[in-house]
Amino acid sequence: MLGFFFYLKLNYTLGGRKMIVVMKPGTKQEDIENVVKEAEQFEVEALAVTGKMQTIVCLTGNTVTVDIKHLEAQSGVESVKRIQEPYKQVNRVVKKEDSVIEVAGVKIGGGHFFMAAGPCAVESREQLMTIAQAVKESGANFLRGGVFKPRTSPYAFQGMGYEGLLLLQEARAKFGLPIVTEFMSVDHIQYADMVDIIQVGARNMQNFEFLKELGKINTPILLKRGFSNTIEEFLMAAEYIMAGGNKNVILCERGIRTFETATRSTLDISAVPVLQKLSHLPVVIDPSHAPGVSWMVPSLSKASVAVGADGLIIEVHNNPKVAVSDAAQQLTCEEFADLAPQIRRYVELEGKTF
Numbered sequence: 001m002l003g004f005f006f007y008l009k010l011n012y013t014l015g016g017r018k019m020i021v022v023m024k025p026g027t028k029q030e031d032i033e034n035v036v037k038e039a040e041q042f043e044v045e046a047l048a049v050t051g052k053m054q055t056i057v058c059l060t061g062n063t064v065t066v067d068i069k070h071l072e073a074q075s076g077v078e079s080v081k082r083i084q085e086p087y088k089q090v091n092r093v094v095k096k097e098d099s100v101i102e103v104a105g106v107k108i109g110g111g112h113f114f115m116a117a118g119p120c121a122v123e124s125r126e127q128l129m130t131i132a133q134a135v136k137e138s139g140a141n142f143l144r145g146g147v148f149k150p151r152t153s154p155y156a157f158q159g160m161g162y163e164g165l166l167l168l169q170e171a172r173a174k175f176g177l178p179i180v181t182e183f184m185s186v187d188h189i190q191y192a193d194m195v196d197i198i199q200v201g202a203r204n205m206q207n208f209e210f211l212k213e214l215g216k217i218n219t220p221i222l223l224k225r226g227f228s229n230t231i232e233e234f235l236m237a238a239e240y241i242m243a244g245g246n247k248n249v250i251l252c253e254r255g256i257r258t259f260e261t262a263t264r265s266t267l268d269i270s271a272v273p274v275l276q277k278l279s280h281l282p283v284v285i286d287p288s289h290a291p292g293v294s295w296m297v298p299s300l301s302k303a304s305v306a307v308g309a310d311g312l313i314i315e316v317h318n319n320p321k322v323a324v325s326d327a328a329q330q331l332t333c334e335e336f337a338d339l340a341p342q343i344r345r346y347v348e349l350e351g352k353t354f
C-alpha cells in the first residue's frame, strides 16, 4: 500500500518516469545518500522521497544506461524497478508512427507487406533459378536463400558460401527480386553490398559483437527472435543495431521453445501485437521454421496476416524431398503458387498491399 502511494506520488510529481529504487524499511540516511550518489554516476537525476516507514529514490533522465545490478548491490536497497522500458530507439514511445523500411524499391511496414520466399539453402544454380522464377510468378516480392547455414551438426551441409551469394545475385538480376540471406559472423559483413537484407538468425540474436558491427552499416537487418528469448531481450537486440546507427531493422518471430513437442517450435503469434505496441519496427513471421512441417505453413501464414504481421518469410523448394536442409518444412513451388493468392486476399482484408 505504501509502495503504491509512493508510485502515485512519483507519477504525479515526476511525470511517472523511469526507475525507482526501493530502500529497506528503516534504512540509514547515509545509505540513502549513497544510493543517490551512485545513481548520479549514471548521469541521471536522483530524488529521495521519504515516507513514514520507507524511502524510495526516484531516477529520471536517460536511465537506459543505469546498471540495475550495481544499484541492487548497494547497502539498504530492497529492490530496483524500471517504470519505463530499457530500450529507446526501438520504442514506440520515442517514435509514434510505424517505421517503413525501403529497400530495392520494396517498402516494408506501415501497410506494405513483405512476402519473401525461397529455399532454406541455396544448393545449385538450377535449383535456385527454378525456385526464384516460381516464387516471382506467384507474387513474392523478395527471394530468400541461405548460403551460410547455421547447422546443429558440424557434419551437415554448411551452405555454398560466396559461390551461393553469386547465385543469389544472378537470380536477383534475372527475376528482379531483391534478396535476403543470413550472415552468421562479423566476417560476413564484408559481403553486405551484395545483398538487400541481411538476416540475423535465431542462434545469433544475442551475438552482441555481431549486432554492434551491423549497427555500423545501412543494409536493412531482418532480426530473428532467438528460440529462448523474451520479447524484451528481442527488442534489446534490435536496440543494439539501432544504437550503432542502423535504423533499418525488421523483427521476425520464428517460433520459440516451449514444453510442446508436437511442433518444432511454438509460433508465438501474440508476439506480433505485443511487439507492434512496444515498437515502431515492422514485425514479420516465419511460418516455416516454427512448425517444422510444410502442411502447417498455410494456416500459420493466414494466422500471421490476421494477427497483423507486416510480412512473411516462407521456405519454398522445387523438390523438398531432396532438400539438403529443412526438407520437411519447405513448400513445393506449386503449394506456394496455391497459397500466395490466398495470403494476398488476407493481406487486402487487413488493408495492406504487396
Ligand code: PEP
Pocket (backbone or CB within 6 Å): 120, 146, 150, 182, 200, 201, 202, 203, 224, 254, 286, 289
Ligand atoms: C533459416 O532461415 O533458414 C534459419 C536457419 O532460420 P532460424 O534462424 O529462424 O532458425
Ligand code: MN
Pocket (backbone or CB within 6 Å): 120, 121, 289, 315, 325, 326
Ligand atoms: Mn531453414
